[in-house]
Amino acid sequence: xxxxxxxxLRCAVLVLSDKGSKGLREDTSGPALVDFLRHSGHKEILLDxxxxxxxxxxxxxxxxxxxxxxxxxxxxxxxxxxxxxxxPEATTAVLDRVMPGxxxxxxxxxxxxxxxxxxxxxxxxxxxxxxxxxxxxxxxxALENLExxxxxxxxxxxxxxxxxxxCGSD
Numbered sequence: 001x002x003x004x005x006x007x008x009l010r011c012a013v014l015v016l017s018d019k020g021s022k023g024l025r026e027d028t029s030g031p032a033l034v035d036f037l038r039h040s041g042h043k044e045i046l047l048d049x050x051x052x053x054x055x056x057x058x059x060x061x062x063x064x065x066x067x068x069x070x071x072x073x074x075x076x077x078x079x080x081x082x083x084x085x086x087x088p089e090a091t092t093a094v095l096d097r098v099m100p101g102x103x104x105x106x107x108x109x110x111x112x113x114x115x116x117x118x119x120x121x122x123x124x125x126x127x128x129x130x131x132x133x134x135x136x137x138x139x140x141x142a143l144e145n146l147e148x149x150x151x152x153x154x155x156x157x158x159x160x161x162x163x164x165x166x167c168g169s170d
Contacts, residue, residue: 007154007158008041008042008043008044009042009044009070009071009072009153009154009157010042010044010068010069010070010071010072011037011042011044011045011046011070011071011072011073011074012045012046012047012048012064012068012070012072012073012074013030013033013034013037013045013046013047013048013073013074013075013076014048014049014050014057014060014061014064014073014074014075014076015027015029015030015047015048015049015050015075015076015077015137016049016050016051016052016057016075016076016077016078016087016137017049017051017052017077017137018051018052018084020049021049021050021051022051027049028139029076029077029135029137029138029139029142030047030049030076031047032139032142032143033047033074033076033135033142033143033146034047036143036146036147037072040150042072046064046068046070048060052077052078052084052085052086052087053086054086054089054090054093055090057075057078057086057087057090057091058090058093058094061073061075061090061091061094061127061132062094062127064130065094065127065128065130065132066127066128069128069129069130070130071129071130071131071157071161072130072131072133072153072157073130073131073132073133074132074133074135074142074146075087075091075132075133075134075135076135076136076137076142077135077136077137078090078134078137079120079121079122079134079135079136079137080119080120080121080136080137081119081121085121087134088121088122088123088134091123091125091132091134092123092125094127094132095125095126095127095132096125096126096127096128097125097126098123098124098125099123099124099125099126099131099156100123101152102123102124102133102149102152103121103122103123103124103134105148105149106120106122106135106145106148106149107120107122108148109144109145109147109148110136110141110144110145110148113144114141117141120136120141120145121134122134122135122136122145124149126156126160128160129157129160129161130160131153131156131157131160133146133149133153155167
């Protein structure tokens with residue numbers, strides 16, 4: 001795991017799983033992401049689980065961005081192509097800006113490990129001063145994708161929250 005230091009962030013992790021939300025499957029992806037965040041120095045971390053329902057996902061992302069003011073919101077799951085995979089649609093519906101480089105980097109990184117990464121629709125973007133990143137549902141893929149973009153997270157959040165330093169100087 002690459003170490004990148006920046007100010008501790010207020011983080012939230014939203015796992016999307018129909019079976020998990022019904023107690024039919026134990027979620028291991030959410031706890032793996034929480035561990036990654038804790039080991040990266042972030043202490044305030046919320047973990048929640050919802051079914052693959054676009055309206056519920058949208059409401060949660062809006063609340064966490066607008067009311068709870070989380071700096072970083074990670075979603076996990078729902079980035080494939082099955083009928084219930086609606087996380088990118090829900091996320092896009094609430095974003096102010098899409099950050100295409102994040103999805104490009106995550107897929108490029110994952111393609112080095114699996115040809116199936118090409119079907120991932122994971123993306124990232126901003127809403128207010130929050131960065132929202134969609135990650136795949138498996139613990140391994142979620143951590144690999146987060147690791148791939150992690151060097152840019154602190155910089156992007158700082159810029160969202162008013163950092164005026166020149167990008168080339170940090």
